[in-house]
Amino acid sequence: MDCWKTTAALFTTFCLIFSGCKPPAFDGEKAYAETEALVQIRPRDAGTGGARRAAVHLEGRLKALGFKTVIDTFSEETSTGKMFFNNVLGRLPGKTDRLIVLCSHFDTKSGIAEDFQGANDSGSSSGVLLELVRVLSEHTSLETGFLIAFFDGEECRVKYGPRDGLHGSRRLAKQIAEAGGAAAVEAVILLDMVGDRNLNISVPRNSSRVLVKELFSAAHELGVRPQFGLYGHEILDDHVPFLMLGMPAIDVIDFEYGSVPGLNDYWHTTNDTLDKLSIESMQTVGDVVLRMVENLQ
Numbered sequence: 001m002d003c004w005k006t007t008a009a010l011f012t013t014f015c016l017i018f019s020g021c022k023p024p025a026f027d028g029e030k031a032y033a034e035t036e037a038l039v040q041i042r043p044r045d046a047g048t049g050g051a052r053r054a055a056v057h058l059e060g061r062l063k064a065l066g067f068k069t070v071i072d073t074f075s076e077e078t079s080t081g082k083m084f085f086n087n088v089l090g091r092l093p094g095k096t097d098r099l100i101v102l103c104s105h106f107d108t109k110s111g112i113a114e115d116f117q118g119a120n121d122s123g124s125s126s127g128v129l130l131e132l133v134r135v136l137s138e139h140t141s142l143e144t145g146f147l148i149a150f151f152d153g154e155e156c157r158v159k160y161g162p163r164d165g166l167h168g169s170r171r172l173a174k175q176i177a178e179a180g181g182a183a184a185v186e187a188v189i190l191l192d193m194v195g196d197r198n199l200n201i202s203v204p205r206n207s208s209r210v211l212v213k214e215l216f217s218a219a220h221e222l223g224v225r226p227q228f229g230l231y232g233h234e235i236l237d238d239h240v241p242f243l244m245l246g247m248p249a250i251d252v253i254d255f256e257y258g259s260v261p262g263l264n265d266y267w268h269t270t271n272d273t274l275d276k277l278s279i280e281s282m283q284t285v286g287d288v289v290l291r292m293v294e295n296l297q
C-alpha cells in the first residue's frame, strides 16, 4: 500500500514537472505593454536624444530578461552629414553554432511631429520582439542560438541609398559576414509594423522562399493562415542587407496601415498612434513567429 502511495505521489510529481515543462507561451498583452513603454520615448529619430534613450531602455529590458547585451554605437557619413547610431544587441547562446537573427528597428521617421509616437512603425515590432525574447529566454528545448537586434537608422532622412536609411542593419549584416558567421545564420526574421488592428501580413517578394514557406506553415498550423499573404512587390527594409550578403531573410510586415483598405494614411503620419494597434494582432504575429522559430530547430 505504502509502495502504491509512493508510486502515485511520484507520478503526480512527474505530471506536475512535466506540465511545468510545457514550452512558454507568447503573451500579446505583455507585447503591447512593452510597445506602450517604448512609445513613451518619442520621437526616436536617429541621432536624437530620443533615439539614445530608446536604445538604453531596450538594452535595459534585454538585460532584465537575462540576455548578454551591447549597445553598438557607430558613426556614418550620411546624406545630411556625419551621424551617430546605436544598435542594441542581445545574445542567447544555443546548443549548436546555428544562429537565428530576430530583429526590428526602433527609430522613428524624422520630421513628422514633436510628439510623433511611431506606435506601429517602430513600436509594435519592438514590443513583439521583446516579448519573444522573454519567451525564448524561458525555452529549454532550443538548439539554435539567437541574436536579437534592435536597429537604429532604418528610416531614411531624404531618400534611401547607400548613405541614407538601413544604417543599423547594414552595419550588423557586414559585421556578421566579416566575422565569417554568415553561413551559420539559419534565418534572419525581421518584424516591422506588426500591430495594426486590421492585421494583414504582406511578406515582400524579396524574402527568402524557404522562410516564407516556414512562416506560412506556422500560420497554417495555428489557424491564422488567411492573415498571412504575399505582397505584390519588393520592399526595401532591414532584411535586405542580410540578403545581399547571402543570409536567408524574411520581412514580416503589414504594409497596409490606414483608415480604409488600400490607403496607407496612418503610416508615417501623426495618426500612427497606440489606439490603432491591438493586442490580438501582436498575439497572432508573436504566436506565428514563435512557432516558426520552434519549427526551425
Ligand SMILES: [Zn+2]
Pocket: 109, 121, 155, 268
Ligand atoms: Zn517607417
